[in-house]
Amino acid sequence: MLELSNIGKHYDVAGRRVSALSAIDLTLERGSFTAIVGRSGCGKTTLLRIMAGLGSPDTGEIRHDGAAPRIGVVFQEARLMPWLDVSANIAFGLRNRLDHRSIEERVSAILEVTGLAGFRRAMPLQLSGGMAQRVALARALVMEPDLLLMDEPFAALDAFTRRSMQNELVSLWQARRPTIVFVTHDVEEAVMLGETVIELSAGRIVGRKAIDIAYPRDPTGADEALCRRAILARLLSPAEPD
Numbered sequence: 001m002l003e004l005s006n007i008g009k010h011y012d013v014a015g016r017r018v019s020a021l022s023a024i025d026l027t028l029e030r031g032s033f034t035a036i037v038g039r040s041g042c043g044k045t046t047l048l049r050i051m052a053g054l055g056s057p058d059t060g061e062i063r064h065d066g067a068a069p070r071i072g073v074v075f076q077e078a079r080l081m082p083w084l085d086v087s088a089n090i091a092f093g094l095r096n097r098l099d100h101r102s103i104e105e106r107v108s109a110i111l112e113v114t115g116l117a118g119f120r121r122a123m124p125l126q127l128s129g130g131m132a133q134r135v136a137l138a139r140a141l142v143m144e145p146d147l148l149l150m151d152e153p154f155a156a157l158d159a160f161t162r163r164s165m166q167n168e169l170v171s172l173w174q175a176r177r178p179t180i181v182f183v184t185h186d187v188e189e190a191v192m193l194g195e196t197v198i199e200l201s202a203g204r205i206v207g208r209k210a211i212d213i214a215y216p217r218d219p220t221g222a223d224e225a226l227c228r229r230a231i232l233a234r235l236l237s238p239a240e241p242d
């Protein structure tokens, strides 16, 4: 669906040239789930922003097959509009695109799928962090994106909520099959979610690992532990880029 070739990006910070991404080659198959993992500052957000069209690369090219994909983005913070209730937050992007009745139908369906049906009239300030993030996910999904870009969306959640959101995301993906790119600094999370894990270090891809483990995955499982170990070994002592 999307092919990035030789993507490079630098920033000028106080007269110093900071390289954020170098020679990134990445192909996203339609319907795939890709996790990108790396330590803070390795360029994950910069890469996601370029995929989303929110930033442009200095070098390289992005190609897509057929029509430009509809892109949805979920950030680390829910970024809800505090003066609108849950259902109006989710419906916001559909205004002026669909008639009232179609919007109602789509929003109701998404509220069910994301377990928010009982919260449609709640205001954002009344929601827990996990619930707010669920609304942010619903708001992206209601637009029926071909490509869902997620930038550490569960990083601020407690471990229990994070685990259930991970499982729900996998179920949603299996049911609807959007193409997902999920950025995280948490190797365990990357192995729980991705069909493929892309290892990013200092702006370069230093490894790509196919995770051949059936969903739902088990963080205490032996295969999962082996995958984590292999990824961590690469990230802690980056070898030559692949």
Ligand SMILES: Nc1ncnc2c1ncn2[C@@H]1O[C@H](COP(=O)(O)OP(=O)(O)OP(=O)(O)O)[C@@H](O)[C@H]1O
Pocket (backbone or CB within 6 Å): 011, 012, 013, 018, 019, 020, 038, 039, 040, 041, 042, 043, 044, 045, 046, 047, 185
């Ligand atoms: N707008 C900007 N101006 C200047 N430098 C930037 C800007 N955005 C990012 N950088 C620099 O580019 C590099 C990559 O940053 P990026 O935010 O993409 O990393 P990250 O892996 O997403 O980090 P984190 O996990 O902490 O969000 C870092 O050195 C960062 O300081």
